[in-house]
Amino acid sequence: MHTVVCIKQVPDTTSVRINPETNALIREGVPSIINPHDLHAIEEALRIKERFGGRVSVISMCPSQGEKSLKKAISYGIDEAYLLCDRAFAGADTLATTYVLAQAIKKLDEIEKVKLILCGTQAIDGETGQVGPGLATRLGFSQLTYITNIPDLDIDNQEITVIRKTERAREKLRAPLPALITLRDEANEIRYSSLRDLIRAERYKVIFWPKTVLGIDESQTGFKGSPTKVFKTYVTPARERGEILSSEEGRERKAVAEVIERLITTGFFVKGNDAKSG
Amino acid sequence: MQNQDSTGVLVYLEHNKTELAGVAKELLGVGRILTDKLSTKLAGVLIGNRMESIAHEAIKFGAEIVYMNENEIFENYVNRPYTSAVVSIVKKYKPEIFLVGATTQGRDLAGSVATELKTGLTADCTELDVDPNTRLLYSTRPTFGGNLMATILCETKRPQMATVRPRVLEMPKPDAVRKGEILTESYTIKDRDIKVRLLELIESKSQEGPDLEVANVIVAGGRGLGDPKNFAILKELADALGGELGSSRPPVEAGWIGHANQIGQTGLTVRPRLYIACGISGAIQHTVGMRNSDVIIAINSDHDAPIFNIATYGITGDLTKIVPAMTEEVKKLRLSISKR
């Protein structure tokens, strides 16, 4: 069985800083990591391989720096890694991205029919969560999002059973393969790589697939193929530092009373005897 | 679909079988503002089974037209049939803007609908606006963990799609006398619609844990609590304010409280009216999950703690004394929190 994991290499958003003069993101010196949510997809794919055999491939659409994340994926035990890398892909929004990913899946079908695609729910930089559903739709795969658990995979009948978690409920769904799953973090914990896999990853040569290999129609990819464009960006206005009161020993009540009084004055807090209904 | 043909603002009416979802109402609210600016009509698309009352509810909340598709197959949300139904309505009525709530259902649906329509979708918007001259939708959303706001345009493709998170926009007031049209659409079930089957639905009304994402007040503890017992002190304050307990990562990792209460980069993102951070230093991995709270009160013994940079009010000192003092004051004055 051929399982594919889609990963994204992202800047570590907790170390991103803003240049106060240009209002642009300072990306230099920010480490690139595998999107943390995708790690759970990698782990689940490896577990499926352990349970059912087969092969696991990982793909990522990224400039050449993406090689680093793909090698890291290999170090967890993934079989093969493909970097979808071409200048024509630059500037892609989610629609243009799913086009390229879909072409890659079709190419992987030539090696062995892809039955299952695993993704994280969203990336920590763009945070749209759109690539999973978009890719499933393009390929006509069963679309299963926000999955926490895969209780069963019936290879003979080509069906998968999953548990989906929404705000209000847990759903047990059964779907035919091929399927695309976006996995919630709680599904699993990423494993600690074996030394053997680390060594293999060090030596591994990531397979580069440019547009020519993938049979790309350039009008559907990159900047050209993106219906959405960024009009402008600006730094999130910082919260201003508010008032800090200190409370030494014994003066806690006073400090608390002052804060509460201020909040009553601004209308944030409402006192019991003149509370409005609701 | 190209520009010229499309008019009107369409809202996806998510529901729980008995009533409209809160986010759908909020979308009708913002939809009304956009519609008025564009001098066009506001419509809703409702997919389900036995939806009549919900359709009427949508009209009360501002929809001038409701395109309703009722069928047994839509009894419970499953992606494929819902996507097909929505796509066919969009293709038929050609709205220029289509808004969907960014719930698990909405995000699941919007992604597949936008891909099928080959149009642009902007997710998790916090602000929506239109230019009446160009009729372009300006969708603003946070990126990079909330560090950078981006305004996105979908210039040529239609409809311009956007999803909006619940409780971000204002809830409009319903107007009981408002009138509107309900158009029923029919649906021919296709083979692929029944491929994914819902075997079981386990509702969790009162979930295993708290629902911090809807809480109005959150009292959260961090490493500075020092002792797991001190969560009890925080709980008293939370109860007095009708709120929930939250936590940064260290207490969860130490096993003092469950992961369901964790707020931050690897936990939940919350936007309560009031967030009281006790013994939390304010590292960005945590603040990323709560910095959009309306009012933040920080309590910490370290006056250099970064949390004070984003707090509306801060109190330095011993939280084991400050928090009970606050609880007492809240109870004494019978404090409640005003609406947003």
Place this chain on the structure above:
Amino acid sequence: MVDEKFDIVIVGAGPAGISAAIPLAKAGLKVIVLERGEYPGSKNVMGGILYRHAADEIIPGFYKEAPLERHIIKQSIWIMTKGSAFQVGYQDLALDREPYNSFSVFRANFDNWYAGKAKEMGALIVNETVVEGLIAENGRIVGVRTGRPDGDIRCDVVVIADGVNSLLTRDLNLRCELTPDSVTLAVKEIINLDEAAINQRFSLTGLQGSTIELVGEITQGMVGIGFIYTNRKSISIGIGALVSELKRTLMRPYELLDSFKSHPFVSPLIEGGENREYLAHIIPEIEFNKLPKPYGSGFLVAGDAAGFGNVVHREGSNLAMTSGFLAAQTILRAKERSDYSENSLSYYKHLLERSYILKDMKKYRNLKKYLETHKEIFTVYPYMLSDAVRELFIVDNIPKKEKQKKIIKVARKRRQVCKILKDLYHGFRAFW
């Protein structure tokens, strides 16, 4: 257990480890380097000066492509009191051209590049892996154990280069726990500063660099030293003291650094700069007689793990590199004879003794003791010197001959003549 056997396992991808890896990989041996950090250099800290000669021996002409900050043409030492500084410096245009003498560097950048060179030669570098122990069989080291699944590796020789806190040398009982008086704790700050401002404040042009070492009042009575180095667009400023001294005074290193930075002669140099990073590290100062035996049956020890350091001359990374290089020579020789026994590997000690490494350490073996027992070097002499020089500088109506007398009188007030003579004598012995 990893299926394949390697010729050499090197523990630590720092200067010592990589300096062993490069010549060995170049000679066609199967080398694997295990590094605990995310990437080579991520866990490494030093003051920041790299000496050309050691690295040049391993990669001739390395400075043409390595990520270096500035090449140092100017060096000075400042002897400080609270309000004065006696400065002795040297600058030389001969140092302003290839092959250069020394460079300011960032370890994270340099080590990473350096390890990349080892990779080019064919060495395998595996990161985020801690070597937890050694595998011994019949009294001989035959491999290493890591914490990872399938994490044992067998080899002919292990080069232990896991740094000042070496767990492996401890496991082998080669040395005892580091005592507070055999270790210096140094803290350092990297302060971003405009390139032009640096050039102006330190009188440099282009990529010329300057180093300043500072002693005296700034270590507040403790045996220690401060430093200021110029990088391209930042200043590395730091201060360190023997841990036993820090224990004695209960001073916190960052407090020491803060007061150092605010000294009236130091603060103008870093004025307007923006703090970028705080780093701290410990530096081994093991007495020459207590150095661990750096070899055994099936293993060699290089770099800080072996205790190689020459703090007085601010040298450490070059000793690490050269020792790694000598370890490689030893192993190549052992391979020729197919003999990795203790006796064969003892050749390493022989090479170390012939090199500047042990020769220099032997020369200065009494220096630390001298400084510890003669704290006046840090507390009294700077003031004495300052008094004397101030008196000379001040131009007033006192005749010069009287001034000379005055200087001696004031000096004697600070310290008795016989003591001064003793200090000088012992100091001479310790240095020479």
